[in-house]
Amino acid sequence: MQNKTNNERRRFLKTAAGVGTAALSGLAGAQSFDFKPSQRYPDPAVLILDPSFAKYRIYSSTLEQLGSGMRWAEGPVYFPEHGYLLLSDIPNNRLMKYDEKTGKFGVHKTGVNYANGNTRDRQGRLVTCEHSVTRRVVRTEKDGRMTVLADSYQGKRLNAPNDVVVKSDDTVWFTDPTFGINGEWEGSKAASEQATTNVYRIAADGKLTAVITDLVNPNGIAFSPDEKKLYVVEWKGTPNRSIWSYDVSPDGTSVSNRTKLIDADGPGSLDGFRVDRDGNLWCGWGHSGAIAAEPTDIGGGMKAYLPTGKSEEMDGVKVFNPQGKPIGFIRLPERCANLEFGGPKRNRLYMASSHSLYALYVEAHGAV
Numbered sequence: 001m002q003n004k005t006n007n008e009r010r011r012f013l014k015t016a017a018g019v020g021t022a023a024l025s026g027l028a029g030a031q032s033f034d035f036k037p038s039q040r041y042p043d044p045a046v047l048i049l050d051p052s053f054a055k056y057r058i059y060s061s062t063l064e065q066l067g068s069g070m071r072w073a074e075g076p077v078y079f080p081e082h083g084y085l086l087l088s089d090i091p092n093n094r095l096m097k098y099d100e101k102t103g104k105f106g107v108h109k110t111g112v113n114y115a116n117g118n119t120r121d122r123q124g125r126l127v128t129c130e131h132s133v134t135r136r137v138v139r140t141e142k143d144g145r146m147t148v149l150a151d152s153y154q155g156k157r158l159n160a161p162n163d164v165v166v167k168s169d170d171t172v173w174f175t176d177p178t179f180g181i182n183g184e185w186e187g188s189k190a191a192s193e194q195a196t197t198n199v200y201r202i203a204a205d206g207k208l209t210a211v212i213t214d215l216v217n218p219n220g221i222a223f224s225p226d227e228k229k230l231y232v233v234e235w236k237g238t239p240n241r242s243i244w245s246y247d248v249s250p251d252g253t254s255v256s257n258r259t260k261l262i263d264a265d266g267p268g269s270l271d272g273f274r275v276d277r278d279g280n281l282w283c284g285w286g287h288s289g290a291i292a293a294e295p296t297d298i299g300g301g302m303k304a305y306l307p308t309g310k311s312e313e314m315d316g317v318k319v320f321n322p323q324g325k326p327i328g329f330i331r332l333p334e335r336c337a338n339l340e341f342g343g344p345k346r347n348r349l350y351m352a353s354s355h356s357l358y359a360l361y362v363e364a365h366g367a368v
Contacts, residue, residue, distance in 0.1 A: 030092065033355050035065035035333065045316075045331040046360070053319060053328035056280075061361040063330070066098050066350075067105030072186065073352035074272070075163070077118040077126065078342030085342055086126065087352045088115045090186045098350075098357060100343065105357065114180055114187040117163035117272070117338070122170055129161035131180030132187020137161050137172065137202070150174075150200065150208050156193035163221045163272055163338075165368075169252055172202040177217035177235060199232055201253070211255055215244070220272040220338070223248075224322070225279055225367040230255050233270045240264045241288065243273070243281065243324075261324040264288065267309035268318075272338025272352075276364040279322035282349065286335030287311040311335065317351055332358055341366025 038044060043062040048054050071091040078085050083100045086108055095115060097108035113130035121127050126140040127149070135158045136151035149172060151158060160180030165173050177197045181190040199212035199221065212218065216236035220243075223230055230246045241264040246255035262281070264270050269288035273281050287309055295303035315335045319328035334354035342348050346366040351358040 030069050030071040030089075030355060032069040033333070035068070035356070035358075037064060038062045043360075047329040047331065048327075049319075049329055050321075050325065050327035052321065056276075056319070056328065056362050056364045058361055058363055063332070064359045066103075066357045066359055067096070068356040070096065070355050070357075072337070073354060073357060074116050074337045075118040075129070076338060076340035076342075076350045076352045076357070077120050078340050078346075078350065079120060079124065079126075080342075080344065080346075081124060083344070085340065085350055085357075086118060087338075087350075087357065088112070088118065090114050090116060090131075096357075116161070116180065116186075117174070119164045119166055121166045121172070122168065127164055127166060127172060129164050129174060131160040131162055132190075135160055135180065135190075137164060137174055149202050149206070153194065153198070153200065153208055153210060159192050159194050159197060160187070162219055165221050165223060167223060167227060167252065170204045171252065173199065173211075173221060173230070174202075175199050175218040175221050175232065177219060179217070179235075203253075209253070211253075212246070220270065220284070222273055222275045222281070223367075224275060225277055227252075231261065231273070231275070231281065233273070240266060240268070241270045243270060243283070262320055266290070267307065268314055269335075271336070274339055274341055275367045276341070277367050278364065279367075280327070280364065281320045281322075282339060282364075283318050283320065284336040284338050284351070284353075285318040285329075286315045286337075315353070317349070330360060 041060045045063050046057050070089040074088040076087040085098045087096050094110045095108040098105045113134040114132040115128045116131040117129040119127050137149045139147045159176045159178045162175045180187040196213045197217050198210040199218050201209045201211045215234045218232050219235045220233040234242050243262040245259045245261040247257040267288050267290045269286050271284035273283040290308045291305040296306050298304045316332040317330040336351045336353040338352045340350045342350050349360045
């Protein structure tokens with residue numbers, strides 16, 4: 001009896017000390033990682049690459065870890081009317097939820113067809129890219145019913161819808177690479193039926209149009225604040241991952257004048273991103289997985305092809321001004337796949353980063 005009491009006391013003390021965020025949230029299925037925030041102001045994790053970024057850094061704001069225990073966090077979306085954030089945990093096939101009022105982080109919904117990107121339409125409804133199995137874009141109605149917005153193009157199934165944005169005219173734009181059908185980790189392996197990996201536009205009447213067909217695995221997508229520019233990440237850029245900028249036609253139905261705005265430059269990797277009201281691009285950043293051309297002796301009679309760079313120096317959020325110049329960097333202990341501006345003032349940056357969800361208050365506000 002005494003041993004049982006001591007064990008229970010140790011478990012209580014461990015929880016009280018804040019060890020194991022996932023355990024506190026009732027999560028299972030992945031490793032939970034501890035995080036120690038900075039005790040000092042300004043937070044050394046928030047780096048100014050150009051003096052113009054200084055006005056966006058809050059001197060007395062530090063990085064927070066809000067939850068952990070996911071396998072690959074993606075697609076955060078904020079609902080201001082409810083004060084909560086949803087995000088995808090793709091390999092675990094579930095949506096997660098962080099409640100700002102209670103600080104609780106846990107499972108929102110399971111069996112979501114390996115949901116990836118999420119957004120909120122202008123009526124406050126959740127729009128989700130189910131990037132495997134069903135391979136479709138769906139909308140969750142206010143009463144919980146699901147409406148399929150797109151699942152095929154020209155009679156053939158979509159590849160693996162990845163990221164999505166809703167324009168002010170209620171049109172839905174999404175990217176359709178092949179990530180969700182390339183293997184078994186983030187869904188089910190399947191053959192592509194489309195000849196190209198496209199960016200699509202769903203009109204208000206439901207008509208689906210391929211507006212961009214010449215990018216290799218388009219990924220993150222967003223509009224400039226005035227919606228005159230469309231930005232798209234190309235996963236397999238030449239030679240590096242890139243963000244391409246397009247002019248949106250006056251009637252909002254097509255794009256033109258493709259221009260490279262940002263080049264990831266070597267082992268750096270772009271993923272999801274958001275645009276603030278000043279037109280800056282806040283980009284999920286990390287190592288691309290690129291390896292050296294020649295092997296290195298690692299001992300034991302073995303040689304290995306090592307990464308061309310250090311993940312710990314690249315993981316985080318990289319901020320670019322509207323001209324594509326890097327101006328700021330938020331260093332994280334995990335690679336950031338996607339992010340979202342939230343909070344009542346839209347000035348809390350939520351960062352979906354591998355196993356964990358992080359947040360930082362900034363002096364910038366989400367454009368949408």
